[in-house]
Amino acid sequence: MQCSYFDAGLCRSCTLLDTPYAEQLTSKQARVEELLDAHSPEWLSPIASPEQGFRNKAKMVVGGTAAAPTLGILDGRGEGVDIRGCALHLAPIHDALPVLARFITLTGLQPYDVPSRRGDLKYVLVTANAEGELLVRFVVRSEDVVSRLRRHLAALQETLPNAVVVTANLLPEHKAVTEGEREIVLTSRDRLTMTLAGMRLELRPQSFFQTNTPVADQLYTQARTWVDELGPASVWDLYCGVGGFALACAAPGRAVLGVETSVDAVLSARATARREGLDDVRFEAGDATEAALQAQPGEHPDVVIVNPPRRGIGETLARWLDASGVQHVVYSSCNPVTLVRDLEWMPGFRMRRARALDMFPHTTHLEVVTLLERVDSPATDRPRVRMP
Template identity: 60%
Template sequence: MQCSSYDAGRCLSCAWMGRPYAHQLAAKQSLCAELLAAHDLTWLDPVASPESGFRNKAKMVVGGTVDDPTLGILDAAGAGVDLQDCGLYPASLAATFPVLAAFVTRARLEPYDVPARRGELKHLLVTQSPDGELMVRFVLRSQEAVARLRKHLPWLRAQLPRLVVASVNLQPEHKAVLEGPREILLTDDETLRMRVNGLDLHLRPQSFFQTNTDVAAALYRQAATWVDDAAPASVWDLYCGVGGFALHVADGTRDVVGVETSGEAVASATLTARDAGLARTTFHADDATAFALRAAPRDVPDLVVVNPPRRGIGADLAGWLDRSGVGRVVYSSCNAQSLARDLAAMPSLRPVRGRVLDMFPQTTHYEVVTLLERA
């Protein structure tokens, strides 16, 4: 893949841009295997991604002016760099960007000027479902523009007939934080349906979902295969998000519990479980480590799935897993360095299989999923 913005030095986010894709995939497999070399893993073939057009979500910094907004990133001086032609987005998602830029002008949404600390609109967050439906979130500094957004929303819906969910996120602080805690819905619909492997995962505005739908589907299938092979009677999915792993391993005969700090994500997962008729699958808004440490011995499951953020599960949860008696762990990680550290803290659980999944082509990042068995 070639990118004119990368070649011109306007955007260097994709550090491996221009490398042959086969070389990228082989390098990620090699780097991961090296980081986990202390363990005798059987590696499955890596999962490739389309080289371009794979992102289901755009996180666009809004710069420029009301009459000439930019959607993309900021340069070192805080000026907007327009990346509406970024090749990471499918054409159907990229087609929304000119409409949204026109909407910024129509609704008089003043882009936030970082150096001057003035303006209202900080980011546009756009998510597209596999069916082509859209969620658009406007990250604003205050509620000043909300009335104008509501006034002009019918125009936006006419231009984007696949728009299902629209909302305002309030982020009043001047710091490098993408969004704030408060969300104001502008539409009657609250969730975007992300159809993955035949499951309709409900995505609310503040819920996390993997940015590469095809590779996420492969990740869930791999985890479900390992879980089904083990045939556990009970499973926990810690850091469950909208329930991707929990819902894929639920078969109606085993007890599945998902734990996630985000109440929005838990509400989304609960709705999917209800729609799928999975009465023995439940979700709790809680801290994963605290939930595990409070568990009585009789409640310890046969198998645990963990999918933590980049920092990993940490010493406390790793220590609990090591001494808990859990027979197997499926560990999905977006950071093999923290994964290696966590594995070293669980000597009673031996990694036996692993697979690299290229969630983020053109970058150094990837997902790796491992199966651990009690030694």
């Protein structure tokens, strides 16, 4: 893929862009196979990504001035670099960014200047669904400027009618995060419907969603295939986000529980389950490890799915899984290094299958999903899981 920003040295986020894509995928597969070599899984063929036009979300730092805003990244001096033409984004996002830049000028919101710590607007976050509808979030420092967004909202919707959800996110602190805790919804709609693996998932503003829709579709389909082959009566989806794995693995008579720290994500997941009439699928807000530790002694699901952040599931949860009666674990990892570390605390399981998915093309990162099965012999008289 050719990129003028990369060629000019303005953006180097895609560190592997000068490597042919086929070589990128081959190298990633070789690296993850080397990392997991001691576990000797059956490797399924890797899942490739489109080389461009795959990102359903843009996280754009706002720089420059209100009269001439930049949307993109910051350089080493903390000044804005405009990359609104980035080819990784879906077409509706690509088309929306110039409109949003003009809207910033219309509102007179001053972009946040990192060196001086002055200004109103820090980020513009844009998510697109398959229908081209947009969720637009303006990350601002103070509620004082929200009235300006409200005042000009009709003008934005007239020039960008597919912006069906528009919010203001409050982030007053000067720190290296993208969003704050408080969200103010400015439109009548408060969620976007995202299609993934045949499911229509409800996405609220602060909910996590995989940014590479084509590859994520394959990820959830793979997990569903493995779980359906096992035919479990009960499944836990820990770190469930908006419920993708839990909802994908729902089946008649199968009790499914999703656990996620984000209340917004849990509300999104519950809305999807309610709309689809999935009475056997439940979602709870809480810490994944704490949820496992609070289970009654001997109670366990047949299958646990984990999809943790890059830090992995950690020793406590890994050891709990190893000591439990859980028979299979589907572990989806965006960091194979922490996956290998977590497996050291789970000697009661062996890796049966694995598949690499190139969720992050043109970078060194990738996703790997694995199916673990128990090889020791836990007590057989433990009762099946009782849903909390």
